[in-house]
Amino acid sequence: MPLFDVIGLFVVILMLLALVSWGLTRWVARRVEGEVPAQGRYVDLPSVRLHVVEQGEGTPVILLHGLGGQLNHFTYALVERLEGFRVLAVDRPGMGYSAWRNEETADLAFQARCIAELIREERLERPLLVGHSLGGALALRIALDYPELVGGLVLLAPLIRVQPIPGAFRMIAIRSAWLRKAVASTFGIPLSILSARRTLRRIFAPQTPPRDFAHRGGALLGLRPASFSTLSLELSQLNDPMPAMFERYSELNMPIGVLVGEADNLLDPERHGISLAGIVSVTALKRLPGEGHMLPITRPEACAELVRHVAEAVTSHDRVSDRE
Incomplete structure (x- = not known):
């Protein structure tokens, strides 16, 4: 078969595959949104x-999920453990059911x-920012850019510096x-x-993903074009702001709690999280032996305990500031 015929056949096959994939993608997106609908308000x-998604009354707490996630990571088990707080779990821009207005x-x-x-x-x-x-990187950025709006930080297996993309x-x-x-x-x-x-399996290791994580944890929402596009965009820009942010951490002057899993194989707990204590004054630094990266799902009570601890520290910090 002549070379040009081979190339032409390849192009036709590729176009057919793309068309089939496009149709499958649209069908999957509709199915996913039917099975995991929006839980809250806009x-x-x-x-x-x-x-x-908002729940409760009291000290305000904003929950910020990680890369490729959505607020379901918090509604899965953590939100219900934060009694006495006004909790707002947020889909970050482009993820879950949040959407950009103009430029992505x-x-x-x-x-x-x-x-x-x-x-x-x-x-x-x-409010307390729980990231x-x-x-966690987003919570740090908010505290750096808008310190007057933030009471304290709770960082769960946080990204705090440049991280090679796996x-x-x-x-x-x-x-x-x-x-x-x-x-x-x-595709x-x-x-x-x-x-x-x-x-x-990799994200949860060494723990096992819960059987209901696809629905209750919102994992299915990642199987939509908008979510894939945002994940791709965030991965491509992941490290761009980190060097400049890292240089500014010494500016932070508020209660900060850090929780890491010692077996986290996505973000090295020593490099991300624990090392922050050598840069700023950390109110609480807790390590969980044998735990991986998905702490809001696998160790929600430990996360809630740290939120309560930092909230108390914010109250004490504010009293001292008022006396001064």
């Missing part, structure tokens, strides 16, 4: 439309501005906007479905 802000960006400064807008819109008085993984994820860290959207609309979701079990 808050329309100047920069973004945020999906928020994973820039932490932009996301910090969005949460600052939420704090002002909801009239939250210096897991990349959500080999398995490099192929989806796509900087080109058109290519990212093309992959998200065609991205079928490939994600094929690798889902392996990915979840």
Whole structure:
């Protein structure tokens, strides 16, 4: 067969595969949103439309999830343990059921501005920010850029500095906007479905992913083009702001609690989290032997205990500040 005929046949097959993948992707997205619907309400802000689940009364607490996640990571087990707090679990921009208004960006400064807008819109008085993984980096960025709006930080297996992207994820860290959207609309979701079990095992290791995590934990929501595109975008920009942020951590002057799993194989607990205590004054630093990365799911009571501890420290810190 002549070379041009071979190339032509290959192109036709590729186009057919792309068309089939596009149809499958749209069907999966509709099915997923039917099985894991939005739980909360929407808050329309100047920069973004945020999906928020709110529960309880008391000291305000904002829960910020990590890379590729959604607020279901907190509603799974942590929110119900935070009695006595006004808890707002938030889908970060582009994830879960939150959506950008204009430009899509994973820039932490932009996301910090969005949460600052939420704090002002909801009239939250210096809330605690609870950030897991990349959500920890976001919590730190909010505290750096808007310290007057933040009472304290609770960092759960946080990202705090430059982190090499694991080999398995490099192929989806796509900087080109058109290519990212093309992959998200065609091959991205079928490939994600094929690798889902392996990915979840790695994220939870050495623990085992709960059987109901796909629905109750919201994992199915990642099987949508918008979620895949945001994940790809965040991976491609993951390290961009970290060097400058790391240089600013000494500016932090508020109660900070850190919780890490000593067996976390995604973010080294010594490098991310524990080392923060050598830069700023940390109110509480707790290590969980044998625990991995997904602490809000696997150790929700330990997370809730740290939130309560830091909340008490904020009260004491404010009393001292008032006397001064």
